[in-house]
Amino acid sequence: MTDTRTHATASAAPREVRVAVIGSGFAGLATGITLRRRGETDFVLLERAGDVGGTWRDNTYPGAACDVQSHLYSYSFAPNPDWPRAYSEQPEIQAYLQATADRFGVRGHCVFGAEVTDARWDDAARRWEVRTTAGDFRAQVLVSAAGALADPTYPDIPGLESFEGTVMHSARWDSSHDVSGEQVAVIGTGASAVQIVPAIQPKVESIAVYQRTPPWVVPRTDHPVKPWARRLYRLVPGVQRAVRGALYALREFLVIGMAKRRAFLRPVGRLARTHLHRQVRDPRLRAALTPDYTIGCKRILISNDYYPALCAPNAELVTAGIAEIRPRSIVTRDGVERPTDTLVLATGFHVTDLPIAERIRGRDGRSLAEVWAGGMVSNRSTTVAGFPNLFLLVGPNVGVGHTSMVYMIESQVAYVDDALRTMAAEGLAALETTPQAQEAYRELIARKSQGTVWLGGGCASWYLDEHGHNTTLWPDFTFRFRRLTRSLDRENYVGVPAGAPARTEEAA
Amino acid sequence: MTGTLPRTVRRRTAAVPTSDGARLHANAEGSEQAPVTVVLAHGWTLSQAAWDDVAALLAGPVADGALRLVRYDQRGHGRSTWPDPPPGTPVSIDRLGEDLADVLDRLVPTGPVVLGGHSMGGMTIMCLAAARPELFGDRVRGVALVSTSAGDLASDPRSAGGRMARIRPGVLTAALAGAALVERLRGLVPPEHPRHRTMVRDLLYGADATDEMVLEGARIMHASTVRSFVEFLPALGDHDKRAQLDALTRVPVEVFVGDSDKLTPERHSARLAEALPGARLHRVERTGHMLPQERPRLVADGLLRLVAAAGGRDLA
Numbered sequence: 001m002t003d004t005r006t007h008a009t010a011s012a013a014p015r016e017v018r019v020a021v022i023g024s025g026f027a028g029l030a031t032g033i034t035l036r037r038r039g040e041t042d043f044v045l046l047e048r049a050g051d052v053g054g055t056w057r058d059n060t061y062p063g064a065a066c067d068v069q070s071h072l073y074s075y076s077f078a079p080n081p082d083w084p085r086a087y088s089e090q091p092e093i094q095a096y097l098q099a100t101a102d103r104f105g106v107r108g109h110c111v112f113g114a115e116v117t118d119a120r121w122d123d124a125a126r127r128w129e130v131r132t133t134a135g136d137f138r139a140q141v142l143v144s145a146a147g148a149l150a151d152p153t154y155p156d157i158p159g160l161e162s163f164e165g166t167v168m169h170s171a172r173w174d175s176s177h178d179v180s181g182e183q184v185a186v187i188g189t190g191a192s193a194v195q196i197v198p199a200i201q202p203k204v205e206s207i208a209v210y211q212r213t214p215p216w217v218v219p220r221t222d223h224p225v226k227p228w229a230r231r232l233y234r235l236v237p238g239v240q241r242a243v244r245g246a247l248y249a250l251r252e253f254l255v256i257g258m259a260k261r262r263a264f265l266r267p268v269g270r271l272a273r274t275h276l277h278r279q280v281r282d283p284r285l286r287a288a289l290t291p292d293y294t295i296g297c298k299r300i301l302i303s304n305d306y307y308p309a310l311c312a313p314n315a316e317l318v319t320a321g322i323a324e325i326r327p328r329s330i331v332t333r334d335g336v337e338r339p340t341d342t343l344v345l346a347t348g349f350h351v352t353d354l355p356i357a358e359r360i361r362g363r364d365g366r367s368l369a370e371v372w373a374g375g376m377v378s379n380r381s382t383t384v385a386g387f388p389n390l391f392l393l394v395g396p397n398v399g400v401g402h403t404s405m406v407y408m409i410e411s412q413v414a415y416v417d418d419a420l421r422t423m424a425a426e427g428l429a430a431l432e433t434t435p436q437a438q439e440a441y442r443e444l445i446a447r448k449s450q451g452t453v454w455l456g457g458g459c460a461s462w463y464l465d466e467h468g469h470n471t472t473l474w475p476d477f478t479f480r481f482r483r484l485t486r487s488l489d490r491e492n493y494v495g496v497p498a499g500a501p502a503r504t505e506e507a508a
Numbered sequence: 509m510t511g512t513l514p515r516t517v518r519r520r521t522a523a524v525p526t527s528d529g530a531r532l533h534a535n536a537e538g539s540e541q542a543p544v545t546v547v548l549a550h551g552w553t554l555s556q557a558a559w560d561d562v563a564a565l566l567a568g569p570v571a572d573g574a575l576r577l578v579r580y581d582q583r584g585h586g587r588s589t590w591p592d593p594p595p596g597t598p599v600s601i602d603r604l605g606e607d608l609a610d611v612l613d614r615l616v617p618t619g620p621v622v623l624g625g626h627s628m629g630g631m632t633i634m635c636l637a638a639a640r641p642e643l644f645g646d647r648v649r650g651v652a653l654v655s656t657s658a659g660d661l662a663s664d665p666r667s668a669g670g671r672m673a674r675i676r677p678g679v680l681t682a683a684l685a686g687a688a689l690v691e692r693l694r695g696l697v698p699p700e701h702p703r704h705r706t707m708v709r710d711l712l713y714g715a716d717a718t719d720e721m722v723l724e725g726a727r728i729m730h731a732s733t734v735r736s737f738v739e740f741l742p743a744l745g746d747h748d749k750r751a752q753l754d755a756l757t758r759v760p761v762e763v764f765v766g767d768s769d770k771l772t773p774e775r776h777s778a779r780l781a782e783a784l785p786g787a788r789l790h791r792v793e794r795t796g797h798m799l800p801q802e803r804p805r806l807v808a809d810g811l812l813r814l815v816a817a818a819g820g821r822d823l824a
Contacts, residue, residue, distance in 0.1 A: 206522055
């Protein structure tokens with residue numbers, strides 16, 4: 001195949017491809033691999049960075065690791081018998097993604113340095129016109145696998161821009177900056193902070209963790225995978241599949257508590273409370289770390305070393321709330337000023353306001369963000385009315401906090417695969433879901449979300465949008481999502497046969 | 509400066525490494541340009557939180573830049589660690605004196621200092637005075653000794669200290685070996701339990717102590733480890749600096765004791781006042797061993813007098 005990189009920089013005319021995929025993380029690579037497997041070679045993966053991996057390429061902060069066991073947090077079609085630990089760290093997961101991209105011949109389809117700046121549906125040509133920082137593309141089908149944990153959010157704190165020390169977002173860690181011996185501030189106590197704090201606490205002069213709401217933390221049952229177990233997984237792949245299945249089933253039980261009957265969460269809450277009591281002796285610190293909302297409302301974090309790091313002699317948990325940031329210090333609302341050399345923003349991502357949504361424009365010229373101004377809507381989390389031949393991966397209502405995101409991604413990719421097969425079989429130039437299907441799906445999500453811990457657990461989380469609606473999480477068992485996306489719900493789509501005249505009647 | 513909060517107090521948290529490999533959790537509040545630094549050492553099975561009420565009364569002068577306040581957790585207490593690897597010798601109060609020197613070297617390397625010590629913290633200061641007499645008069649310009657003793661704690665069989673001293677070493681070793689079990693048993697009677705509070709009140713507090721005070725103190729002590737109890741108990745019995753108080757005669761000293769103190773009864777403070785002719789002795793009625801909590805105003809005023817004498821502003 002042609003060298004995509006030279007092509008991208010040299011040409012003025014847009015490059016024609018059948019499928020353009022935005023992103024090369026878990027979702028983008030899964031799409032590429034699936035396309036390759038059905039013999040499709042006319043596709044590109046548009047990657048803004050210089051390597052595959054997505055979230056796992058970007059989040060290189062100290063201690064970065066996955067909260068789901070690797071046997072489960074990996075592709076079903078690419079088991080890795082050599083995971084060194086039960087829960088892998090970022091370098092291992094990134095190496096797995098790189099190796100998998102190479103193994104399935106997807107890397108050659110990647111156009112690196114290609115940040116999508118604009119994607120418009122040309123209804124006359126029935127093509128997506130995609131502009132990127134590495135040249136323009138025309139694609140029949142556009143798959144956005146840009147992800148939900150892709151674009152960091154920065155807090156709106158007075159004086160942040162005046163800070164003269166080092167500022168790093170957790171997802172944009174500068175490994176050339178050594179924090180040893182520094183006075184470090186960490187803002188945020190989410191999944192990233194819980195991993196960063198214990199990783200840097202032993203080497204910094206002091207660490208102040210600025211907390212708004214404490215997370216619930218449960219023990220991490222991490223352990224190295226024994227060499228004999230690795231050999232066994234290699235020789236008898238069925239064993240690893242069985243372990244994967246058992247882990248999946250076990251985690252699915254959490255859904256009963258979070259989405260069905262909250263009483264089932266009580267033992268999990270007790271486990272977290274015991275964990276806190278065992279690891280934190282100081283009654284005041286313990287009180288400050290005890291959440292006032294139901295466990296599961298925010299993402300449950302797993303760590304054995306977060307609490308001990310906060311109890312370390314050089315650590316301090318600050319709950320007073322930040323009033324302002326000064327060039328060399330942080331001032332809290334109680335008037336205390338803490339000298340600070342490095343500021344770590346573990347403040348999360350744009351999840352309910354995906355930046356990619358501003359760059360994709362549908363049939364009537366409106367962007368996804370505009371269409372979604374009242375909240376993200378979709379059919380089966382994957383397609384949006386008015387956006388023909390567009391498929392969203394890791395978009396609305398597909399997130400999970402209790403199990404592997406890869407399971408959801410594979411479900412969605414199978415759905416996209418079936419849609420492409422249907423288009424080929426029926427000779428369709430365009431496929432678009434209906435507003436009715438979208439409305440029905442929105443109602444389904446709303447109904448399933450009722451009474452869940454995310455809406456009724458007494459917390460504000462990144463799962464809910466500004467209207468208080470659940471637009472990010474799949475609020476049911478994940479196997480139900482898989483069933484829903486096993487094959488294309490053809491009745492919910494309008495197909496335009498190739499060669500048909502432009503749909504002037506629908507534009508009227 | 510954006511100026512939304514005109515009066516701010518600088519606060520620094522530090523882990524002070526000791527010469528034998530422990531790390532002491534210390535907090536310094538106030539401007540580093542303040543004319544005097546007050547360093548407070550807490551008592552056995554307590555933590556720097558035991559000084560909270562006194563610290564709250566000093567907050568104004570701290571915010572004004574009149575003094576800087578340093579508090580720290582003694583080794584094995586609060587967030588401070590034990591030495592790693594463990595030394596071959598058992599812990600002594602002399603070692604705590606060296607720890608205090610380490611805190612001074614690290615956090616208050618220059619300028620006048622006023623030291624305050626409660627109970628074992630007071631003994632810590634006496635040990636520092638015995639080991640580093642040159643500091644007193646030069647760097648250390650005033651000392652507050654609260655509910656403490658220069659030695660001979662175990663001789664009176666009727667006192668609480670005397671009774672504790674008769675606990676056989678075997679019992680202590682067993683308690684340490686079964687620390688997890690002892691912790692479990694302690695958990696059965698938490699500070700909120702009425703019996704727990706009655707016990708704490710009877711042993712440590714005077715007649716005027718409020719229930720909130722007792723609960724707060726009980727919580728601080730409940731957070732301490734079995735190991736800190738067991739390892740320091742013999743060290744307290746061995747503490748004897750009655751013949752090595754000379755350095756303390758060179759600086760103003762304020763001695764505080766409650767008339768209902770059962771752990772370090774009045775006579776210990778009376779003897780201190782005898783040995784330190786310039787010292788000012790405050791005997792406080794209806795007050796027990798937890799004097800900094802029970803009479804914080806008295807202690808804070810004493811510290812402020814010492815600060816003024818040490819070359820600071822007169823704030824008392």
